[in-house]
Amino acid sequence: DGGITQSPKYLFRKEGQNVTLSCEQNLNHDAMYWYRQDPGQGLRLIYYSQIVNDFQKGDIAEGYSVSREKKESFPLTVTSAQKNPTAFYLCASTQGAGANVLTFGAGSRLTVL
Amino acid sequence: AQSVTQLDSHVSVSEGTPVLLRCNYSSSYSPSLFWYVQHPNKGLQLLLKYTSAATLVKGINGFEAEFKKSETSFHLTKPSAHMSDAAEYFCVVSVPQAGTALIFGKGTTLSVSS
Numbered sequence: 001d002g003g004i005t006q007s008p009k010y011l012f013r014k015e016g017q018n019v020t021l022s023c024e025q026n027l028n029h030d031a032m033y034w035y036r037q038d039p040g041q042g043l044r045l046i047y048y049s050q051i052v053n054d055f056q057k058g059d060i061a062e063g064y065s066v067s068r069e070k071k072e073s074f075p076l077t078v079t080s081a082q083k084n085p086t087a088f089y090l091c092a093s094t095q096g097a098g099a100n101v102l103t104f105g106a107g108s109r110l111t112v113l
Numbered sequence: 114a115q116s117v118t119q120l121d122s123h124v125s126v127s128e129g130t131p132v133l134l135r136c137n138y139s140s141s142y143s144p145s146l147f148w149y150v151q152h153p154n155k156g157l158q159l160l161l162k163y164t165s166a167a168t169l170v171k172g173i174n175g176f177e178a179e180f181k182k183s184e185t186s187f188h189l190t191k192p193s194a195h196m197s198d199a200a201e202y203f204c205v206v207s208v209p210q211a212g213t214a215l216i217f218g219k220g221t222t223l224s225v226s227s
Binding site for chain 2: 004006035040041042043044045088090092101102104105106107109
């Protein structure tokens with residue numbers, strides 16, 4: 001079945017460490033997104049990519065980095081510069097940009113110890 | 114500017130009673146509107162979407178929503194709640210002409226008691 005796979009599901013990090021969250025899709029979707037979810041705040045866009053080797057900052061990109069070397073993969077690195085990284089991270093994809101339906105992964109929960 | 118407001122952060126109903134989750138939007142253009150559902154520690158799943166066709170939109174699991182341009186609303190309803198409906202619900206607006214991707218509401222948590 002087609003879908004989005006995020007890993008790991010749970011991740012613990014010490015302060016000062018970088019961590020990378022994986023997002024892989026086999027839907028042949030062009031666009032991929034990373035969102036951060038905090039209780040009571042909805043979803044906030046971190047980065048998005050509409051084509052391979054290109055990506056754009058979202059609303060809260062500071063302290064994060066991404067790459068899009070392959071169409072099916074869009075990893076997110078949470079760097080030590082991110083002041084409050086503990087959150088639930090969701091990856092999503094869609095066939096094209098704009099008003100298209102997003103398909104979401106199951107999420108990765110990052111906790112900083 | 115485009116925005117979306119979910120009017121209730123938490124709604125509690127009894128099983129078998131109607132569900133109403135309220136959403137208002139603000140947009141200078143004709144928006145597309147979506148409702149997504151999220152069960153605990155899971156990703157989001159699309160319930161339904163409005164893209165300028167019929168104003169009453171039917172979705173999965175018996176949910177529906179009505180687009181009311183005059184009221185700038187897109188409320189989600191279900192005639193009879195089921196225990197499995199307990200989840201968080203997000204109203205989302207998309208306005209590509211404004212250069213934005215998707216704007217999410219802050220979510221409404223639906224609790225269903227037996």
